[in-house]
Amino acid sequence: MDTQALRNDTPGCSLHIHLNNAGASLQPMPVIQAVQDYLTEESLHGGYEVAAKHAAQIAGFYDATASLLNAHAHNIAFAGSATDAYFRALSSIPFEPGDVLLTTDDDYVSNQIAFLFLQKRFKIKLLRAEKLPEGGVDPQSVNELMDAHQPKLVAVTHVPTNSGLVQDVEAVGQLCQERDVWYLVDACQSAGQMPLDVAKIGCDFLSATMRKWLRGPRGAGFLYVSDLALGAGFEPIFPDMAGGVWVEPDHYELEKSAKRFEQWEKNYALVLGSKAAIEYANNLGLEAIEGAVTGLADYTRSQLSALPGVRVLDRGVQKCGIVTAHFKGKTPAAVKKALDDANIHAGIGTATNAQIDFTEKGVGWALRLSPHYFNTTAEIDTTIQVLSRIL
């Protein structure tokens, strides 16, 4: 990868050390341009007219996303965020009281809250599989729980928000396929930092956001829906006129493609910004991106673990671009301030994001550094120097 060329293409790189790509990344020029140009045109010529003019480009969003995931354009829905996409998928599962939803300890906070809500409102039963000794869901435990409880849905977060863990979504997918169990994958933190192949994962739904590793705009995400789930007639709670056609006073016909999971009204500037971001990632190649990201993350972990009083918290057979660490005797505010003062962008994770994981690790908070391919080892070195000064 030509890191300098990629940095030149990213105006924010010259302004900050941006190590918060798991929060929201810096957008490259093609994304910035796509959003700004569309908004300008829309302000001058009218929303409906400009959308009609750009219909072919807008359709390109579905093609680009399909090629990112090894899917087809008809399997893709645009969404307002990863959570929006995820909740639309979750709302389409026809849960009955007593049905089992099987998930993991490392699933995302908002997903866990939604599962607890389903348990409270619809009396479903929530189960979480055991972990491997190294961390991450144990496929053997998933297997046993599936045999014992016949879940209606298995839901796994590929990469949690609060650590560098990568969960084995393919192993779980194989178990779901063997038993015809619906499978929902949260790929919010993996999309854009590593290759994703929905055929290999074997999922029925996969959700992601645009602003993180894909470097797209905020307020945008997508949902993949398998042919099996489309064929089964799954639809989100409250489809609108994008999801169905009102053909008779008491009847609507469901949209055939995954667009049935969209709402009619959307921000087309963000659709085109998303298209530009996904094409940018596809052109760079997800294997190359993963190599660069994990290289920088491994370097960050090794430098951090050499600091006295710092504990790197990431576990798992496979680790990714999220690096988390705890600083003994320091407050998260002090660590964040030191970085802010040095113009270094980072995240702080709290126990409310990771009730199970942080309790097991015995920490109440963690610093999260998430380098992308445009970051450099020199930026990591500067960050380590700043952190070592507060220790």
Ligand SMILES: Cc1ncc(COP(=O)(O)O)c(C=O)c1O
């Ligand atoms: C693993 C994971 N899933 C889902 C989300 C939610 O994404 P969004 O804020 O786009 O809804 C996040 C956000 O941090 C995340 O880390």
